[in-house]
Amino acid sequence: MSKPTAFPLDESRLPFEIPRDEPYREKIARLGQMITDRIPAKKGILTKDDPEYWGLASIVTDEMADVALKMKVRKPMTLPELVKATGKPAGELEPLLQQMAVVGLLEYNWENPRREKQYILPMFVPGSAEFFNMNKQQIADHPEVTAFFEWMTFLPLEHITAMVPPGGAGIGMHVIPVEKAIETENRSADIEHISHWLKKYDGKYAAGPCSCRMSRAAMGEGCGDDPDDWCIGVGDMADYLVETNKGHYVTYDEVMQILQKAEDNGFVHQITNIDGENKIFAICNCNVNVCNALRTSQLFNTPNMSRSAYVARVEPENCVACGRCVEYCPAGAVKLGQKLCTKDGPITYPRQELPDAVKWGPDKWAIDYRDKNRINCYDTGTAPCKTACPAHIAVQGYLKMAAQGRYRDALALIKKENPFPAVCGRICNRRCEDACTRGTVDQAVAIDAVKKFIAEQDLNAAHRYVPDVVQPSLQGPWPQKIAIIGGGPAGLSCAYFLAVQGYKPTV
Structure with a gap:
């Protein structure tokens, strides 16, 4: 395999080098080939350039590889079964496991008729590539595991993602909507409710760090979130996280607090999707800016x-x-300006191409998806008053709220963009009124x-x-100290928006 060069696999963007100086280890190559679900790697021989090789080589010893090669991917084995398969005595094998x-x-499983501990060799994603990135010290010692995780979410899917049907078909993760948005829907399936899964694994929850947030930050592509405790392991995974020092047990109320905090931040709830409809092992609260699972649909443009x-x-x-849904949606699902009328009549926008009926390939990928998702309107813009406003306040929104007598809601909407409406409202140059299309009718x-x-x-x-x-x-509160020099409109606005995000700035 040649050295990867295309986004997102350009090594030059990494703040570290992929180690390739160590002697070639055949056992590691065989293990990587056994675990991977990337077709070219399955058919050929792994080299030092393949992520399956150097991703494992940095963490896994030959002794570990010997044991793992006696296992099958995602097939649970008990300690006695592994003793028989490896020929190692239990006293020596158990500490190694x-x-x-x-x-x-490895991960654990107790969901079996005898409720005995089983060991599982997981796939890379979701699986060991993520687990490698749930330990801050391990990332510091072996930063290449961060690129390994990212690349193993990309390489196996680049040729097949366009063919995946709605819901993921058992691949990767499955998005669960905010439950309060579907609570009145009598026909909604139980498995589409987070509450269903919390009840199923009653009392067995653990919170752990987000491997995507930690790994992408180490790669210089973070989002500014604190990574700790956003991922919730349930059932066996909760015990696994605690026993391997990747997480800590939490109560039902603490889980609900995490989920509410995620919703407040606009994060996306996702559950694992590889064990059928009766089992999950994690609930993730994902930031689309760094989530490797959501990235696949964004990058390949395959919703x-x-x-x-x-x-x-x-x-x-x-x-x-008001347009807030457009600006808030983490996936850029809709754009402002779709209903904008001009003097020539309504504008018709082409629908987004999808892989259902069009041949799909790299030319269709949204390589700069993180930037494109921040563009919230079409070239023709949105409401002229909102476009003309220097603060980009949702003029239509607060006008309608005011007409309905919802003055505090209108004030809240204004302060989303302008923290000092009582000041700006008195000295405003009224560009919004100059752009108001009502003026073409009367005033x-x-x-x-x-x-x-x-x-x-x-x-x-x-x-x-x-x-x-x-x-x-x-x-809790951010520990960083922030000093803002100057108490003018810009300085005070900066202090306001930092305070809303939990900082305690000093002006």
């Missing part, structure tokens, strides 16, 4: 890979056209007057809107 589990090569069983729809009677809507009225509410303590702190961390 424990160490193999600690580094992440079926991460599609849930539900589709979000807008209720026109409740919509205030522009008195947007500034409405904003001044709404802003006045913030001067009254009884009506004032103070946003909740939404912090991408479960470990």
Whole structure:
């Protein structure tokens, strides 16, 4: 295999070098070939350039490889069975199996008729490539495991992702919607509810670090989240995380707090999808900016890979056209401007190409998907008033809320973008009114007057809107100290938005 060069496999972007100087180890190559589900690697002989080789070589000893080669991928074996298969005495083998589990090569299983401990050699993803990246010290000592994890989410799927049907077909992860969005749907399947899985594994939960957040940060591509405790192991996986020092037990209430915090941050709930409809082993709370599972659907532009069983729809009677759903959606599912009218009539936008009916290949991949998902409107823009506003405030939204008498909601919407509406509302140059298309009929809507009225509410303590702190961390306040030089509009705005994210800046 030649040295990878295409995104995301360009080694030059890594802040470390892939080690290839050590002598070639045949046992490691055989083990990598046995575990991988990448077809070219299955058919050929692994070289030092293959991630299956150097990813294992950095962590796995030859003695560990000897034992693992006596196993089959995802086929549980008890200690007596492994003693028989390897010829090693139990007193020597059991500590070795424990160490193999600690580094992440093996996992445990108790879900069997006799409820006895079994050892499993997992696949790479979801499996050992992730477990390798759940130990901060291991990442520090062997940073190449971070690239190993990322590449093993990419290489096996680059040729088949376009063929995956809705729901993932047992590959990788499955997105579960925010439960409160489907709680009134009588026809929703139990397995589509996180509560179903929490009840199934009642009392057996453990929180552990997010391998995606930790690994991508070590690669210089992090998202700023605190990685600890976002991933929840259930059942056997909970015990595995605790026994191998990758996590700690949590209560049902603590799990619900984690899930609520994830929803507050706009993270995506995902469950494992490789054991059929009656078993999962983890619930992840994923940030689309770094999640290797969500990346496959984003990068390859194949939404079926991460599609849930539900589709979000807008209720026109409740919509205030604020555009926040577009700006908040982590996957860039919709764009502003889709309903924009011009003097020539409504604009018709082409539907996004999908692999269902079009031949798919690298030319269809969204290589810069992380940047494209941040573009929230089409070239023709969105509502002219919102576009013209220097703060990009959702003008349509707060106007409609004000008309409905929802003054505090309108104030909250304004403060999403402008923390000081009472100031700006008085000195505004009213570009929004200049752009208002109502002016082409008679006269522009008195947007500034409405904003001044709404802003006045913030001067009254009884009506004032103070946003909740939404912090991408479960470990309490951020420890970093931030000093902001200058107390002008820019400095105070910076302090405001940092405070909303959980920091305690000093101006």
